[in-house]
Amino acid sequence: MTGILETRLGPLKLKNPVLVASGTFGYGVEYEDIMDISRIGGICVKGISLTPRPGNPPPRVCETPAGMLNAIGLANIGYDAFISGPLQRLRELCATVIVNTYGTSAEEFAELARRFDKVEGIAALEVNISCPNVNAGGIHFGMRPEPAREVTRAVREATRLPIIVKLSPEAIDLAGVAQAVVEAGADALAVMNTIRGMSIDVDTRRPRLGSVMGGLSGPAIRPLAVRLVYEVHKAVSAPIIGIGGVTCLQDALEFFLAGASAVQVGTANYSNPRTSLDIIDDFETYCIEHHLFPSDLTGKVQI
Amino acid sequence: MKWLRTTITQIERPAPGFALLRFAGQPEIQGEPGQFVMVRGAWGNDPILARAFSLVEVGVHGAILVRVVGRGTRRLADMRPGDSIDVLGPAGHGFDFSGKGDVSVLVAGGVGVAPILMLAESMAASGQRPIVLYGARGSGELVLCERLASAGEVAVATEDGSRGHRGYVTDLLLGVLEKQPSAHLYACGPEGMLEAVAKMAVRRSVPCQIALESPMACGKGTCKGCAVLARSGQYLYICSDGPVLSADDIYGEEQ
Ligand SMILES: Cc1cc2nc3c(=O)[nH]c(=O)nc-3n(C[C@H](O)[C@H](O)[C@H](O)COP(=O)(O)OP(=O)(O)OC[C@H]3O[C@@H](n4cnc5c(N)ncnc54)[C@H](O)[C@@H]3O)c2cc1C
Ligand SMILES: Cc1cc2nc3c(=O)[nH]c(=O)nc-3n(C[C@H](O)[C@H](O)[C@H](O)COP(=O)(O)O)c2cc1C
Numbered sequence: 001m002t003g004i005l006e007t008r009l010g011p012l013k014l015k016n017p018v019l020v021a022s023g024t025f026g027y028g029v030e031y032e033d034i035m036d037i038s039r040i041g042g043i044c045v046k047g048i049s050l051t052p053r054p055g056n057p058p059p060r061v062c063e064t065p066a067g068m069l070n071a072i073g074l075a076n077i078g079y080d081a082f083i084s085g086p087l088q089r090l091r092e093l094c095a096t097v098i099v100n101t102y103g104t105s106a107e108e109f110a111e112l113a114r115r116f117d118k119v120e121g122i123a124a125l126e127v128n129i130s131c132p133n134v135n136a137g138g139i140h141f142g143m144r145p146e147p148a149r150e151v152t153r154a155v156r157e158a159t160r161l162p163i164i165v166k167l168s169p170e171a172i173d174l175a176g177v178a179q180a181v182v183e184a185g186a187d188a189l190a191v192m193n194t195i196r197g198m199s200i201d202v203d204t205r206r207p208r209l210g211s212v213m214g215g216l217s218g219p220a221i222r223p224l225a226v227r228l229v230y231e232v233h234k235a236v237s238a239p240i241i242g243i244g245g246v247t248c249l250q251d252a253l254e255f256f257l258a259g260a261s262a263v264q265v266g267t268a269n270y271s272n273p274r275t276s277l278d279i280i281d282d283f284e285t286y287c288i289e290h291h292l293f294p295s296d297l298t299g300k301v302q303i
Numbered sequence: 304m305k306w307l308r309t310t311i312t313q314i315e316r317p318a319p320g321f322a323l324l325r326f327a328g329q330p331e332i333q334g335e336p337g338q339f340v341m342v343r344g345a346w347g348n349d350p351i352l353a354r355a356f357s358l359v360e361v362g363v364h365g366a367i368l369v370r371v372v373g374r375g376t377r378r379l380a381d382m383r384p385g386d387s388i389d390v391l392g393p394a395g396h397g398f399d400f401s402g403k404g405d406v407s408v409l410v411a412g413g414v415g416v417a418p419i420l421m422l423a424e425s426m427a428a429s430g431q432r433p434i435v436l437y438g439a440r441g442s443g444e445l446v447l448c449e450r451l452a453s454a455g456e457v458a459v460a461t462e463d464g465s466r467g468h469r470g471y472v473t474d475l476l477l478g479v480l481e482k483q484p485s486a487h488l489y490a491c492g493p494e495g496m497l498e499a500v501a502k503m504a505v506r507r508s509v510p511c512q513i514a515l516e517s518p519m520a521c522g523k524g525t526c527k528g529c530a531v532l533a534r535s536g537q538y539l540y541i542c543s544d545g546p547v548l549s550a551d552d553i554y555g556e557e558q
Contacts, residue, residue, distance in 0.1 A: 026525025034306040034391070046525070054538055061520050061528035066348040068520065075527040075538070219348050247348070270352050270520040271343055272389055273306060 004287045005280065005294060007041065007262055009239040010187035012124050012162040014096060014262065016041040017294050018252065018280045021243055021266030022100035022126060022166075023047060023072065024217075027086035029093070031273055038094045040276050044264060045086070047102040047128050050112060052078035056133060057210035062199055067218025067245070068267055069197050071133045071211040074102050079112065083119060091121040098164065100126040104137035106147075106154040113158035125161050127151065127186075130168030130193035132215045142168035142193075145180035156185030164241065166190040167232070169221075174228055175235035182238045190241040190264065191229050195221060218267040219245035226258045233259020233299050247275060249282035256297040304523070307390045311382050312364055317446040320371045321414075322380040325364045326388055332365030334358040336422035337397030337491075337514050337547040341522035342367065343375075343389045344382060350375045352520050355542070357418035357491070358393060365390065368446070370414035394522045395546045398422050398489050398512050405487045407433040408479055409455065410500050412472055412492020413444065418514050419491050420447055423454035432456065434479060434486075438472025438496070441465045473499045480507060488550070490514070501550035511550035517541045 005016035019042035025031065028043040037043060055075025062069050077085070082099075090097050099122055103109035109127060116122055129151055131138035141147040152165055165186040171177045178189055194215025199208040207213075225244025233240055239262070242255030247268040255263045268275040287293060307329055315323040326332075334340070341353035354375040360366035369379045382388070400407065400422065407426060411419035416437060426433045433455040439445050442465035451457050458475050459467030468475055473496065480486060480503065488511035490500045497513045504511030519529035524543030531548075533539045534555045539548060 024521075024526065026521070026523065030523050030525050033304050046527075055527055055530060058530045058532070058538075059518050059528075060530055061518050061526065063350055063352050063518075066351060068352060070520070070526070070528060072527045075530070218351055267351065267520075270526070272353075273391065273521075273523070 002284065002288070005284055007294060009164070009241070009261055010162060012187060014041045015039070016280050016283065017262035018276050018283065019044055019098065019241065019262060019264040020269060020276050021264035022128065024266040024269045027082065027090070028095055028097070029086045029089045032093060035274050035277060039280060040096065041262065041280070042096045042098045042123060043090070044098045044100050044126050045082070046076050047074045047100045047131065048076055048079055048082050048112070049074060049102045050079050050108060052076065052081065059208060059210050062208040064197065064199055064216065065220060067216055067220030069199055069209055069214035069216055070194070071209045071214035073133050073211070074131060079115060087119070087121060096123050097121055098124045098126050100128050100166070102128045102131060102134070102137065106151045109151050110154035110158040113155040113161070117159035117161055122161060124164055125155065125159065126164040126166050126190060127155055128166050128193070130166050132168070132170070132194055132196045132213070133211065139168050139170060142177065143171050145173070145176045148177045149180040149184045152181040152184035152186050162187045164188045164190050166193055168193050169195045169224055169228055175231055178232045178236045182236045186238060188239045188241060189232060189236070190243055191232050192225050192244055195224065217244070219247060221245050222251060222254070226254055229255055229260050230258040230301070246279070247271070249279050249286060252279055252283065253297065256294060257299070257301040259299040261295060261298050304392060304394060308387060309390055311384050311386045311388060313384055314382065318443055321446050322369045323359065323366055323447070324369060324379060324382065325360070325366045326390060328363050328365055331363060332358070332361045334361045334393030335397035336400070336425050337418045338393040338395050339522070339546060340365065340367065340390050340392030341394060342379065344378055345387050346378055353389070353391065353522065354379070355519055355522060357421070357514070359417050359421050368414060368417040391522055395542055396544070398514070398547050400426060400489070406483045406485065407431060408476070408483065408486045408488050409433050409435045410472055410476055410488065410490040410492065411435065411437045412496040413439055415490070415492030415514070416447060416451070417491070419489070420451055420454070422489055423451055427454040436460070436472050436475045436479065438492070472496065473503065476500060476503060480509065484509070488512070498554060501554035504550045505555050512547050513550050513553065514546045515541050515548060515553070516546065
């Protein structure tokens with residue numbers, strides 16, 4: 001640990017720019033038996049809502065070429081249980097906690113932000129206006145600039161915590177959404193959440209997911225995510241966290257060159273839960289060998 | 304739970320389409336019958352998710368029994384000694400067989416024999432001699448029968464009648480339950496078989512534990528992908544609440 005990887009995303013200071021993506025690492029504490037989770041740049045916990053959510057009917061996951069579909073439906077333990085349970089342990093373990101929040105209205109997002117503002121041990125909020133697996137809220141706020149702006153503004157007014165807004169690849173004009181949320185006070189942007197997909201079992205002629213459609217993630221979506229990071233980086237100056245199919249240092253570097261200042265590892269945690277730590281180690285070696293800081297790479301793709 | 308990058312030490316191929324993979328513990332693989340491991344080889348993105356397999360042996364070597372059904376299981380079955388694999392486990396809750404003295408009846412369908420074999424051998428090691436009922440489509444899909452026979456009293460059923468009783472393993476179970484009304488049941492196999500076994504048990508108020516399967520991603524209770532709707536109306540998760548659950552919790556009658 002040389003400190004060479006230290007990263008600033010606006011007001012948010014991180015040990016390194018390699019985070020784990022919401023929904024793919026639980027509440028973080030589940031992994032303390034197999035790795036030192038305090039080394040991760042930031043743990044974006046499973047999306048938290050004001051009250052617990054049971055989730056969608058099964059099957060909820062299926063594998064697809066170089067990726068997977070999920071329709072979890074934001075199953076989570078809710079604000080109270082998170083605060084009194086996993087968060088305590090995360091604090092003891094000195095983990096960097098980023099709380100992914102989910103609401104069905106701008107007011108619910110604001111209420112969550114108000115509550116988390118008073119809680120110790122939280123580095124930032126990641127506002128999820130891009131979940132494709134819920135009937136209300138989620139992606140519906142992320143499709144167009146105005147609802148995205150409204151949610152971000154409500155959250156901004158409710159908290160002093162750094163705010164990351166997590167964007168959807170399904171927005172018609174993602175650069176426009178990005179500009180709107182930055183104007184409304186977002187400190188950083190997370191690009192991207194899953195994109196809706198569908199898979200059918202041809203033997204049974206039924207969809208492979210209980211909710212028919214689900215969010216596609218994994219290496220299959222990486223080129224799409226890299227393109228969106230590139231476009232958003234050209235449109236706004238706020239720092240961008242690149243997400244989508246990161247499995248190794250090479251993948252992370254691709255996002256940096258496209259315009260990211262950090263990355264999140266999602267689906268790859270299911271191949272190997274220690275993926276983020278491997279990337280951190282490789283990134284450090286790379287920076288030392290190339291005499292550079294990660295931020296020197298941001299947006300440096302040669303066109 | 305541990306995450307290990309280890310090597311395959313030995314492979315047995317008990318029948319076409321099956322492989323018993325042994326891998327080095329570093330120093331030991333731990334686990335109870337019914338618990339499982341998430342396994343993956345160094346094969347890039349295809350497939351990308353680790354695959355769940357019941358533990359068959361623990362100790363200085365761990366072992367899993369793989370039945371080839373798709374790409375991941377094909378890749379595992381094609382591995383060779385010395386190849387690297389990643390193993391996460393032991394995961395989930397196994398069978399509770401502490402109630403000694405009862406008659407234990409173990410029911411296996413297809414590759415469901417994997418945890419049932421480990422359970423039978425663990426029972427035998429603690430001085431019990433369980434009854435083991437083992438069903439498959441045909442005799443070519445009955446594997447590890449000799450090991451089963453040294454651990455318990457085995458009866459087999461095949462759908463094509465190529466060995467043992469012609470029909471379903473549940474036919475055998477009906478006969479056993481008539482003679483042994485106070486049995487404890489332990490079952491693993493395809494969903495249809497588990498449902499039939501569970502319903503027979505629930506109807507007779509016989510205690511019954513079933514090991515369930517579902518597509519899953521994390522194996523650690525974090526992705527919430529492997530939900531199963533319990534009788535209570537709540538979702539249970541196969542990887543963290545199970546894979547062994549009580550028949551009553553899943554297939555119990557509405558109250
Ligand atoms: C707790 C648990 C224990 C298991 N123990 C064993 C074992 O001891 N031996 C063994 O051979 N198999 C076991 N399985 C099943 C094994 O995980 C699947 O067969 C495997 O994941 C299929 O991978 P694949 O890439 O070969 O098939 P895929 O190409 O992914 O799928 C092929 C077929 O298998 C089905 N399938 C996919 N994943 C699963 C799954 N996790 N469970 C059930 N069906 C699935 C698919 O719907 C499809 O019909 C277990 C599963 C669980 C959840
Ligand atoms: C099983 C699963 C659950 C997820 N849950 C959430 C969630 O609760 N909130 C959220 O913002 N994103 C969620 N995501 C999206 C991921 O955080 C990430 O944006 C996406 O998977 C793309 O990254 P990847 O390709 O590295 O997986 C989930 C993804 C998966 C696979």
